[in-house]
Amino acid sequence: DVKVTQSSRYLVKRTGEKVFLECVQDMDHENMFWYRQDPGLGLRLIYFSYDVKMKEKGDIPEGYSVSREKKERFSLILESASTNQTSMYLCASSLSWGAPPGDEQFFGPGTRLTVL
Amino acid sequence: DAKTTQPPSMDCAEGRAANLPCNHSTISGNEYVYWYRQIHSQGPQYIIHGLKNNETNEMASLIITEDRKSSTLILPHATLRDTAVYYCIVRYFGNEKLTFGTGTRLTIIP
Numbered sequence: 001d002v003k004v005t006q007s008s009r010y011l012v013k014r015t016g017e018k019v020f021l022e023c024v025q026d027m028d029h030e031n032m033f034w035y036r037q038d039p040g041l042g043l044r045l046i047y048f049s050y051d052v053k054m055k056e057k058g059d060i061p062e063g064y065s066v067s068r069e070k071k072e073r074f075s076l077i078l079e080s081a082s083t084n085q086t087s088m089y090l091c092a093s094s095l096s097w098g099a100p101p102g103d104e105q106f107f108g109p110g111t112r113l114t115v116l
Numbered sequence: 117d118a119k120t121t122q123p124p125s126m127d128c129a130e131g132r133a134a135n136l137p138c139n140h141s142t143i144s145g146n147e148y149v150y151w152y153r154q155i156h157s158q159g160p161q162y163i164i165h166g167l168k169n170n171e172t173n174e175m176a177s178l179i180i181t182e183d184r185k186s187s188t189l190i191l192p193h194a195t196l197r198d199t200a201v202y203y204c205i206v207r208y209f210g211n212e213k214l215t216f217g218t219g220t221r222l223t224i225i226p
Contacts, residue, residue: 004159035216042203043160043216058213090159104150105214107159 003027004108006091012114019078021111023091032074033092033105034058034066043090049074081115088112120204125221134191136220138204141185147208149180151189152216153200160203160216163189199224 007022025032033048035058045058047066055066063085067075074093078085089112092105121139128134140149151163164171164178166187171178177190191198203219 040218042218043214045213045215048213092159104162104165105152105160107161110157110159 004091004093004106006089006108006111008111009109010112010114012116013078013081014116015082017078017081017115019081019113019115021076021078021089021091021113023074023076023093023108024072025074025093025106026072027093027095027106028071029093029095029106030071031094031105032068033094034064034074034076035090035092036060037088037090037110046076081113083115086113086115120206120217122202122204122217122220124218125223127223127225128191128194129225130196131193134194134198134222134224136189136191136202136204136222137186138189139186140204140206143184143206144208147206149178149187150205150207150214151176151178152203152205152214153198154203154219155197155200163202194222194224196224196226198222 004025013019031050034046035043037043044060046064047058049055049068052071065077088110090110091108094103094105148165148167150165152160154160163175164173166178166180180187201219201221203216205214
């Protein structure tokens with residue numbers, strides 16, 4: 001089974017801190033994604049990556065950056081955390097580019113980040 | 117991507133079939149219909165997808181109308197573990213993004 005793991009289930013940080021959220025997948029997937037989920041807004045795509053060192057902005061990239069130095073690992077970085085970045089962060093990965101079958105996304109359990 | 121419309125919530129008795137509708141009236145010919153679900157405190161989970169034919173797998177069946185403007189996800193024998201938010205997503209070939217709406221909160225009643 002595909003496994004997507006995230007470094008923390010719960011995280012509490014202070015305003016202005018630099019925050020790293022780590023995601024690792026073990027199935028050699030090319031594509032990796034970072035979403036945030038907020039009540040009433042559903043899941044929104046922050047960034048995605050389709051290869052090592054490649055990244056594309058999603059729908060809400062402001063205030064975030066990403067890093068993908070190895071195929072299995074995709075990091076989300078909050079350079080200076082703010083209270084409006086309090087949210088559930090979900091990482092996902094997928095095998096192929098675009099067309100089914102094989103392009104379904106596998107999600108990690110999520111990291112609930114609170115910024116005080 | 118075409119926009120989807122789902123009822124915000126539904127109930128279903130345990131052991132009965134749960135039928136979750138989705139409208140996607142602006143769907144285009146090369147757009148697929150995907151269903152995911154999210155159980156409380158977990159990440160979303162892929163269920164099934166289809167283009168124009170009905171599809172079935174070990175989790176569910178997907179019925180797409182002939183004009184492709186709507187679809188129904190069927191969980192044939194719902195259990196309490198099927199309580200979750202179900203998302204219907206329309207996505208075209210070559211688009212790596214999934215656009216999640218607010219989905220349908222399905223509650224299975226014992």
